[in-house]
Amino acid sequence: MRQLDRGLEEAAATLGASRWTLLRRVVLPGLAPTLAAGAALAWARALGEFGATITFAGNLPGRTQTLPLLVALELERDPDLAFLLSLAMLGISVAVLALLRDRWLGGWRGGGDGAADGDA
Amino acid sequence: MSAGLRLDGVRVRRGAFALALDLAVAPGEVVAVVGPNGAGKTTLLRVVAGLAALDAGRVTLGGRVLEDAAAGVRLPPQARGAGVVFQDLRLLPHLRARDDVAFGPRARGVPRAEAAARAGEWLARVGLGDRGDDRPAELSGGQAQRVALARALASEPDLLLLDEPLAAVDVAARDGLRELLRTHLGAFAGPVLLVTHDPAEAVALGDRVVVVEGGTVTQVGTPAEVAAAPASDWVARMLGGG
Numbered sequence: 001m002r003q004l005d006r007g008l009e010e011a012a013a014t015l016g017a018s019r020w021t022l023l024r025r026v027v028l029p030g031l032a033p034t035l036a037a038g039a040a041l042a043w044a045r046a047l048g049e050f051g052a053t054i055t056f057a058g059n060l061p062g063r064t065q066t067l068p069l070l071v072a073l074e075l076e077r078d079p080d081l082a083f084l085l086s087l088a089m090l091g092i093s094v095a096v097l098a099l100l101r102d103r104w105l106g107g108w109r110g111g112g113d114g115a116a117d118g119d120a
Numbered sequence: 121m122s123a124g125l126r127l128d129g130v131r132v133r134r135g136a137f138a139l140a141l142d143l144a145v146a147p148g149e150v151v152a153v154v155g156p157n158g159a160g161k162t163t164l165l166r167v168v169a170g171l172a173a174l175d176a177g178r179v180t181l182g183g184r185v186l187e188d189a190a191a192g193v194r195l196p197p198q199a200r201g202a203g204v205v206f207q208d209l210r211l212l213p214h215l216r217a218r219d220d221v222a223f224g225p226r227a228r229g230v231p232r233a234e235a236a237a238r239a240g241e242w243l244a245r246v247g248l249g250d251r252g253d254d255r256p257a258e259l260s261g262g263q264a265q266r267v268a269l270a271r272a273l274a275s276e277p278d279l280l281l282l283d284e285p286l287a288a289v290d291v292a293a294r295d296g297l298r299e300l301l302r303t304h305l306g307a308f309a310g311p312v313l314l315v316t317h318d319p320a321e322a323v324a325l326g327d328r329v330v331v332v333e334g335g336t337v338t339q340v341g342t343p344a345e346v347a348a349a350p351a352s353d354w355v356a357r358m359l360g361g362g
Contacts, residue, residue: 010206010210011206013196
């Protein structure tokens with residue numbers, strides 16, 4: 001939040017913006033790329049993380065269980081389901097790469113979000 | 121004079137620097153404040169806009185008290201009715217020019233369609249009728265400056281404050297923009313305070329020129345008086361050199 005330009009808030013204030021208008025029309029739009037990048041990173045972790053999660057956070061379904069942990073678990077119980085889940089993850093990874101290739105190659109406004117999906 | 125802007129005994133301290141001045145701007149009058157960098161010009165605008173606090177003194181606009189240090193009165197920027205053109209423009213990066221110009225009217229409760237129509241009119245008046253869909257990154261320096269002027273005027277302010285409105289514009293676009301400024305500042309009904317580091321610009325745009333050096337006023341006069349008999353070496357050098 002601190003990174004956001006104080007100057008823009010001042011400009012909006014001189015135009016008559018209330019605190020609520022400032023938040024809704026200046027602060028949040030300014031934060032949107034950062035929030036999207038954070039969400040993308042969290043999502044990429046959920047698809048890709050294994051070692052650190054099982055060491056420090058455990059393997060609790062719905063709370064700390066990531067997809068790779070689920071695959072490892074199902075490999076013991078139901079290898080077919082594990083295979084299917086792996087395939088789905090591969091599919092998601094390929095789909096993300098295909099969907100975002102224009103953004104990466106085309107250089108859309110810096111494109112800070114989504115850049116961390118590679119290790120999914 | 122009653123609807124003018126008055127600064128009485130205004131004092132602002134920032135570390136070793138102190139701004140101390142009295143100033144009156146009549147309705148419809150353009151006062152050009154000129155001085156070297158660090159003279160306190162931008163601080164003066166920030167004080168009037170409500171973005172910096174007074175240590176002492178009073179600022180009134182048409183008899184309405186904007187700030188009175190002794191009485192502890194300090195209106196927020198939203199309540200002052202001052203249209204500001206910042207030196208670094210501060211256009212909202214995610215907004216199209218039309219939405220940026222409509223921001224002021226919208227913030228003051230004008231319905232969306234009416235605000236958009238008003239913004240379109242103002243963009244046309246500054247010669248950008250066809251650039252309403254552009255974002256700041258797609259505009260040239262001169263065009264962005266025009267959007268900033270249109271945005272300040274579209275909020276129908278009681279008072280206009282401009283900080284170096286020609287500084288960010290390349291030489292080729294400067295003459296056209298100076299003419300545009302002269303037109304719109306001349307048509308504006310309220311007091312106008314324009315800050316510049318260029319005495320030639322002050323003489324060209326101001327009805328009255330106020331020279332500020334080291335935080336105090338060193339000369340006040342018509343553009344002709346200041347140009348003919350500059351009271352400070354700095355002004356003489358700047359006009360002679362220009």
